[in-house]
Amino acid sequence: MKTRFEVIGGKCVIPSGTTRINDYEFLGCEDIQEVVLPDTITCIGRGAFDGCRNLAQINIPEGVLTIEEHAFLGCWSLTVILLPASLRSIGYGAFSGCNEVEIIRVSKNNPVFKSASNCCLTKDGKTLVFGCKSSVIPKSVVTIAQSAFLWCEGLTGIAIPESVREIECMAFYGCLSFRKIVFPENGKLERIGADAFSNCTALRTVTIPQSVKEIGARAFAECSRLWAVSMPDTITRIEEGLFFKCRTLGRFTIPDTVTEIRRFAFCGCHGLDGLEIPDSVTTVGSRAFHECGRFEAVCIPDTVSYLGQDVSCMFVPKEISGDDSLTYVGKETSSDEGCNDGDDLPF
Numbered sequence: 001m002k003t004r005f006e007v008i009g010g011k012c013v014i015p016s017g018t019t020r021i022n023d024y025e026f027l028g029c030e031d032i033q034e035v036v037l038p039d040t041i042t043c044i045g046r047g048a049f050d051g052c053r054n055l056a057q058i059n060i061p062e063g064v065l066t067i068e069e070h071a072f073l074g075c076w077s078l079t080v081i082l083l084p085a086s087l088r089s090i091g092y093g094a095f096s097g098c099n100e101v102e103i104i105r106v107s108k109n110n111p112v113f114k115s116a117s118n119c120c121l122t123k124d125g126k127t128l129v130f131g132c133k134s135s136v137i138p139k140s141v142v143t144i145a146q147s148a149f150l151w152c153e154g155l156t157g158i159a160i161p162e163s164v165r166e167i168e169c170m171a172f173y174g175c176l177s178f179r180k181i182v183f184p185e186n187g188k189l190e191r192i193g194a195d196a197f198s199n200c201t202a203l204r205t206v207t208i209p210q211s212v213k214e215i216g217a218r219a220f221a222e223c224s225r226l227w228a229v230s231m232p233d234t235i236t237r238i239e240e241g242l243f244f245k246c247r248t249l250g251r252f253t254i255p256d257t258v259t260e261i262r263r264f265a266f267c268g269c270h271g272l273d274g275l276e277i278p279d280s281v282t283t284v285g286s287r288a289f290h291e292c293g294r295f296e297a298v299c300i301p302d303t304v305s306y307l308g309q310d311v312s313c314m315f316v317p318k319e320i321s322g323d324d325s326l327t328y329v330g331k332e333t334s335s336d337e338g339c340n341d342g343d344d345l346p347f
Contacts, residue, residue, distance in 0.1 A: 007032050010054070014038055021048040023068070030054055033077075039063045044071045046091065053077060062086050067094045074151070076100060081132075083120065085109035090120070090129055093170075097151035101132040116140075131155075139163055144171045146193070153177055156202075162187040169193035169216060175200050183209045192219050194239075201225060208232055217241055217262075224248065227271065233257045238265045240285065247271060256280050261288050263308055268292075279303045286310055 003025050005012050010033035014021070018038060023045040026032060034057040035049070041061060046068040049055060056077040060067070062084045069091030072078065078098045085107040095101065106115040113129065114121050117136040120129045125140035130147070133154030137144070139161045146168040149155055157180035158172075165188050172178060178200040183189065187209055194216035197203065203223045207230040208215070215235060220226060221244040228251040229243070237260045243249055245268035254261070256278040263285030266272060272292045277284070279301045286308030300307070 003029065010034060012036070014041065016040055019043070021045050023047055024050060026050075026052055028052070033057070035059075037061050037064075042066070044068065046070060047073060049073075049075055051075075060084055060087075065089065067091060069093055070096065073097050079103065081105070081120075083107065083110065083113065083115075085111075088112050092145075093130075093147040093150045095130050095132075096147055097153070099133065099151075099153045102134045104130075104132055104135075137161055137164070142166070144168060146170055147173070149175055151175070157181065160184065160187065160189065164189050166191045167193060167196050170195045170198070172197050173199055177202055179203060181206060183207065185209065187211055190214065192216060194218055195221070198222055204228070206230070210234055215239060215242065218244060220246060222246070227251065231255050236260070238262060240264055241267070243269055245269075254278055254281070259283065261285060263287055264290070266292055277301055277304075282306065284308060 005014055010031060012032055013036045016038040017040055019040055020043045024047045026049050027047060028051040030053050032052050033054050037059055039061045041064055043066045047070045050070055050073045053076045055075045060083060063086050064084055065086060066089045071094045073093060074097040076099050079100050080103045081095060081101055083106045087110060104115050104118045104120050106113045106120060112123055114123050116138045118134045119131045125138060126142040128137060128141045128144045128148050131149050133152055140163060142163055142165050144164060144167045147170045149172045150170055151174040153176045155175045156177050159182040162184045173195050179202045189209055189211050191214045192212060196219045198218050198221040201224045203226050205228045210232040212232050213234050217239040218241040221241050223246050225248055226246045227248045233255040235255055236257055238258055240262040241264040243266050244264050247268060248271045249269045250271040250273055252275060254277060257280060259280055260283040261281060265288045267287050267290040269292050277300060282303055283306040284304055287310050
């Protein structure tokens with residue numbers, strides 16, 4: 001993509017007087033290895049250095065106020081992120097996919113952000129804005145922000161401290177080497193957002209603590225090596241696409257507190273075996289068990305009154321199928337929670 005600035009020998013010196021690096025200014029520029037920014041820069045635009053895989057050095061000078069969404073997405077060669085005292089705003093996923101980053105430091109004079117344990121935090125320490133493969137989540141953190149570890153492919157595992165109440169959408173999306181997540185037994189975690197652990201293809205087992213009351217749509221979708229999940233009995237709904245294409249998922253018990261299984265919840269779970277739907281369930285969404293290959297049928301309890309389209313793999317007892325109270329649902333509404341457009345799923 002053509003840029004306003006000249007790159008010579010892998011180095012780009014931005015002229016003094018420049019106040020903004022435009023959106024996608026250096027998109028996919030693999031020739032660039034070093035960028036020198038003047039102290040007149042106030043904003044680094046959305047996706048400004050997206051896909052600059054060989055960018056290894058960049059100074060973010062005092063005077064920069066804003067780093068927008070995905071500004072440094074996929075800058076594989078960056079190893080250190082140093083943020084100035086002037087910085088006031090960091091967009092979601094600003095440093096996502098910077099797989100070699102091991103050090104995150106924020107100026108001690110910054111009134112909005114601070115750093116600790118190679119994490120960028122809000123000044124009060126309660127929100128983890130973004131991390132890297134060497135991050136250790138501090139015990140002060142209450143919220144792990146949207147896209148905090150998005151595409152952090154070097155992250156192999158993480159321990160969630162007792163203080164955390166919410167993991168926002170896409171927080172650990174695409175952490176391909178992520179094998180282990182440790183939740184505290186007596187933690188305060190209440191909510192796991194949509195797509196929070198989606199595409200964590202090395203993840204094998206998950207034990208979700210009893211404190212959790214809500215798990216968002218597709219939270220564990222396409223975790224292709226996930227084989228065992230323990231769900232708390234505080235959950236009342238299996239969200240849409242929750243385990244979509246978890247091909248090796250074999251051990252799963254639906255808690256008897258669940259009243260609704262939404263569309264595509266277990267779609268593509270080829271290894272799922274011996275699943276029982278409890279009597280508490282009243283609604284089963286379209287294709288909830290589509291392409292679940294290891295059992296021929298799922299027995300639907302007579303408590304179910306709403307049954308979605310295309311339930312060819314499911315066995316509906318005669319006392320239900322002949323009951324006028326059973327409603328077959330057409331197209332159901334989505335629960336994307338405003339975080340992801342769901343293009344990877346068939347709905």
